[in-house]
Amino acid sequence: MTLPFSTQIEGKPNYFIEKIWRGLLNSRKSPIYMYSIYNNKYAEIFGESWGSKIGLLPKIHTIRQDKSNRWKEGDKIHFVINNRTANQFEFAPVIQCVRIQKIEIIHKHIPMVKIDGQEQSFYELQRLASNDGFDSVEEFFKYFKEDFNGKIIHWTSAIYL
Incomplete structure (x- = not known):
């Protein structure tokens, strides 16, 4: 399934393409020669x-709404920017979705995150924000x-317990 990404958040570059590639290389999900091929188009x-x-x-x-319950473990992920435009760019090889976890973000007095029903500690929030491409928990919220x-x-084996 197509998984579109933006290249900016509120006018500021988010470097999601580059961060996703860093994760693919670190997890050995993509061979180094593929990095070079996609880098030329980039x-x-x-x-x-x-x-x-x-x-x-x-x-x-990545974190997404999924009201129609489309995303499932085993789905093929097509990473793209400029989705459904003449400038669409599939910036990484097709990767299998390894795991799906439910996430709930609740804003009361202090923002809280639950993953698969479990409230996350501040340490886990830092890990979640970083793994999702944000520079800080504050940026995440x-x-x-x-x-x-x-x-x-x-798309890697890392999960939250």
């Missing part, structure tokens, strides 16, 4: 190599600023 589009973003932490999953129910779509 360089055509963005005018630079994604190797210039070496210091970025990996993005190893700035993006998820309202109550939210959805799924974590995993």
